[in-house]
Amino acid sequence: MGKVTGFLEIDRVERSYRNADERVKHFKEFVLPLREDQTRDQAARCMDCGIPYCHDGCPVNNQIPDWNDLVYHGDWRRASANLHSTNNFPEVTGRVCPAPCEASCTLNLDDQPVTIKTIECAIVDRAFDEGWITPQPAASSSGKAVAIVGAGPAGLAAAQQLARAGHDVHVYEKNAAVGGLMRYGIPDFKLEKHLIERRAGQLSAEGVTFHCGVHVGEDVAIDDLAKGHDALLLTGGSEHPRDLPVPGRDLLGVHFAMDFLPQQNRRVSGEALGKGTDEIAKDRHVVVIGGGDTGSDCIGTSIRQGAKSVTQIEIMEAPPEHENKELTWPHWPMKMRTSSSQQEGAVRDFAVMTKKFIGENGRVSKLQCVRVDDKFKEIAGSEFDIPADLVLLAMGFTNPVHDGMLNDLGLAYDPRGNVLADEQSYLTSQKRVFVAGDMRRGQSLIVWAIREGRQAAHAIDKALMGMTNLPR
Numbered sequence: 001m002g003k004v005t006g007f008l009e010i011d012r013v014e015r016s017y018r019n020a021d022e023r024v025k026h027f028k029e030f031v032l033p034l035r036e037d038q039t040r041d042q043a044a045r046c047m048d049c050g051i052p053y054c055h056d057g058c059p060v061n062n063q064i065p066d067w068n069d070l071v072y073h074g075d076w077r078r079a080s081a082n083l084h085s086t087n088n089f090p091e092v093t094g095r096v097c098p099a100p101c102e103a104s105c106t107l108n109l110d111d112q113p114v115t116i117k118t119i120e121c122a123i124v125d126r127a128f129d130e131g132w133i134t135p136q137p138a139a140s141s142s143g144k145a146v147a148i149v150g151a152g153p154a155g156l157a158a159a160q161q162l163a164r165a166g167h168d169v170h171v172y173e174k175n176a177a178v179g180g181l182m183r184y185g186i187p188d189f190k191l192e193k194h195l196i197e198r199r200a201g202q203l204s205a206e207g208v209t210f211h212c213g214v215h216v217g218e219d220v221a222i223d224d225l226a227k228g229h230d231a232l233l234l235t236g237g238s239e240h241p242r243d244l245p246v247p248g249r250d251l252l253g254v255h256f257a258m259d260f261l262p263q264q265n266r267r268v269s270g271e272a273l274g275k276g277t278d279e280i281a282k283d284r285h286v287v288v289i290g291g292g293d294t295g296s297d298c299i300g301t302s303i304r305q306g307a308k309s310v311t312q313i314e315i316m317e318a319p320p321e322h323e324n325k326e327l328t329w330p331h332w333p334m335k336m337r338t339s340s341s342q343q344e345g346a347v348r349d350f351a352v353m354t355k356k357f358i359g360e361n362g363r364v365s366k367l368q369c370v371r372v373d374d375k376f377k378e379i380a381g382s383e384f385d386i387p388a389d390l391v392l393l394a395m396g397f398t399n400p401v402h403d404g405m406l407n408d409l410g411l412a413y414d415p416r417g418n419v420l421a422d423e424q425s426y427l428t429s430q431k432r433v434f435v436a437g438d439m440r441r442g443q444s445l446i447v448w449a450i451r452e453g454r455q456a457a458h459a460i461d462k463a464l465m466g467m468t469n470l471p472r
């Protein structure tokens with residue numbers, strides 16, 4: 001514990017943002033890091049409370065009090081080593097993780113939690129700046145080859161772990177570049193893509209071979225891939241979007257969020273637009289349906305593209321402004337949260353159901369909506385219209401795509417349609433075929449995908465070698 005009285009003396013200070021008027025003119029990140037002395041003060045707020053609930057709140061079980069102490073004492077290099085012992089990509093989670101660890105922080109019970117995510121990001125950014133993060137190739141080869149399908153956080157974390165254990169790792173990715181939703185879903189203003197390229201460079205130097213632009217199940221048969229490798233790991237994500245099959249759904253201007261967001265990321269990186277829409281929000285009245293991360297990303301992207309207005313509607317009731325910590329701690333509470341994109345000028349409305357899309361000349365012009373109660377029952381007489389000439393459906397993802405690779409393998413699914421496997425073996429219903437990330441657990445978070453990739457690597461190494469030294 002750095003400073004015994006730190007939590008009594010020092011208030012929580014968070015990273016600030018460039019102001020909205022300025023940041024919406026571009027797609028660059030806008031979070032301003034704390035100075036070194038401020039980060040050290042924030043680390044000093046950690047109480048080293050004895051039972052660190054933050055360990056458990058963090059899905060990769062980051063050893064938070066340990067690196068807070070190291071930062072307080074100025075030993076940033078050991079802090080980085082400690083952080084990387086549990087998390088392959090802290091530069092990503094330090095930027096876009098919702099930080100369930102902070103909800104679990106003991107100081108959160110009757111004060112503000114330690115700024116864990118900010119400190120995590122400062123450690124890894126500094127470690128890269130100082131040149132402390134270098135490739136760690138395996139000392140010897142195992143003679144085993146593993147194919148991983150899908151280069152999102154689950155696939156990349158598993159690839160790094162398996163390569164460090166000496167396996168010959170090949171990652172197959174249908175997109176032109178690696179990163180999964182970190183690259184094609186999350187906009188650059190939340191996560192610049194050079195960060196992913198830098199990590200991918202480290203993985204390549206550790207012996208991972210990337211095969212981009214290869215859609216497994218279309219360009220190459222999964223059986224052929226299986227023949228050339230000792231194990232297969234499927235980390236293809238949960239890509240089947242939840243639809244809104246109401247009248248007018250087929251009008252022009254109604255798109256899934258993931259037909260819209262990747263296109264802007266491709267424009268920023270200079271990549272050719274892939275499947276999806278080439279429409280942008282400029283001069284449009286945009287309505288975003290769905291209130292999660294994807295919805296927020298649609299808002300921030302639309303505003304940067306020059307939308308006339310952006311309205312976000314959500315079928316759930318507005319959550320309470322504040323949680324009752326005595327009831328919710330150390331769990332993630334339901335409460336009103338306002339994302340940086342929502343702060344940039346979106347109108348939000350809750351308990352709203354869309355009845356139909358209405359169009360003019362084949363293009364959507366408004367939404368017909370109705371208010372609903374907490375059981376989604378329509379409230380009589382509450383119908384209203386919202387003008388809209390671009391509608392983005394951001395209501396989440398139901399399950400992985402079954403057609404192609406998964407059905408070709410004849411895999412068993414769980415009741416939600418995810419690939420069936422437990423959290424110990426990560427083994428599917430087929431021998432030598434493993435699964436991790438959103439493809440197994442359903443749509444989730446990057447930090448959960450990293451955890452699953454690491455744990456699946458542990459399971460695969462053990463299955464191939466009879467024992468493993470990889471952490472779970």
Ligand SMILES: Cc1cc2nc3c(=O)[nH]c(=O)nc-3n(C[C@H](O)[C@H](O)[C@H](O)COP(=O)(O)OP(=O)(O)OC[C@H]3O[C@@H](n4cnc5c(N)ncnc54)[C@H](O)[C@@H]3O)c2cc1C
Nearest residue numbers: 150152153154174180181216236237437438444445446449
């Ligand atoms: C718009 C959006 C914003 C989000 N924002 C956040 C956030 O801020 N913070 C957060 O923690 N989480 C966020 N999430 C969730 C998070 O991105 C996912 O939970 C996480 O990326 C899942 O990782 P994954 O590796 O399992 O799958 P993915 O990231 O989906 O990666 C799967 C990869 O597999 C590839 N693939 C699929 N099938 C094949 C095939 N047959 N052949 C070859 N390649 C294939 C895909 O192209 C993709 O690259 C967001 C999600 C979305 C959609």
Ligand code: SF4
Nearest residue numbers: 058093097099101117
């Ligand atoms: S990965 Fe997420 S939950 Fe874990 S310490 Fe970082 S911000 Fe917290």
